Amino acid sequence: MPRAARPTPAALPAPDWWAEGVEALLAAHGFDPGGVTLTPNPEPLDGLLRLILAQQNTWTVAQRQWDALKAAYPRWEAALLSEPEEIEAVLRGAGGGLARSKSRAIWGILRRLEEERGQPSLRFLHRLSSAEARATLQALPGVGQRTASLLLLFHLAQPAAAVDGNIERLLQRLEVVPPNWKADRQEQWLEGVLPPSAAFRAAFHRAGVRHGRDICTRKAPACSACVLREWCPSAQFFMAESLPE
Structure with a gap:
């Protein structure tokens, strides 16, 4: 049968x-x-990197890593001048897991955006449809469907x-x-x-x-x-x- x-x-x-x-x-x-108000993030790249840091981390640890990352690299262009190993050291210094894979994903995203868009930014996502934004996000290193959906919902205010x-x-x-x-x-x-x-x-x-x-x-x-x-x-x-x- x-x-x-x-x-x-x-x-x-x-x-x-x-x-x-x-x-x-x-x-x-x-x-x-x-009672829920969703405000689009002016720079969705910040939201994406926060979501990556939160993977298999508590939000407390992810926030600590985020603070350390921004202190080391006030502008994302500065992170591009570093090696992934330097970003990894920043994350390890703040505690939390998967520092190696996350540092490479972060550096890879910044590098891809610099190469394809001329600057490390995702502001252009605001001009795209949900389907186009999702496809763009999931083409980035280390970004799967779950991370893309969270970004669409909480940082672009799209009904994912x-x-x-x-x-x-x-x-x-x-x-x-x-x-x-x-x-x-x-x-x-x-x-x-x-x-x-x-x-x-x-x-x-x-x-x-x-x-x-x-x-x-x-x-x-x-x-x-x-x-x-x-x-x-x-x-x-x-x-x-x-x-x-």
Whole structure:
């Protein structure tokens, strides 16, 4: 027998409870889309480099690295005169992981923009469509779909559906997407099941991240405190596991 076709993100519908569940998630963490204001970053390059520093780092460490980077290179043209190893030393001095790969990504982005645009800047993204901006970003060294989506949403105020590790885990535990789908396919699915509003999607992203950090944690999730518990197949497993023998 021929194998059944795998569902595509565009063809997979949201469950009946999805809209109610999303509203419960937003309310539980105090993120009202009506109160979200997104202001485009005048220099999206700054936002992109901050996002790179935040990869597998806490925001506290990423901020410390950012401060050290800006102190060493007040203008990005100055960073281009350095070697990647010098940028790496700055990042290592501020603490945090992946200093080697991040320094090379940062230097590579600056170099690519200098070569192709004549200056290390992403201000031109404001004149592009979302699709054009995404393609431009994902062509840069070290920039994948997740980083591009976060930049589009929070630094260009475009209605991208960004998925981080917390949201990826949440969607898989809710079983609203197939377990083998990675963040890129989950983002495509969210594009079709969330309102096409940048403010709404920013609120959903922030609520999802907060929920993953505080409630739907990687280990020992607090299912009894979860507002999505009644719709979550995983909750029964985790709650039964936590019962005393």
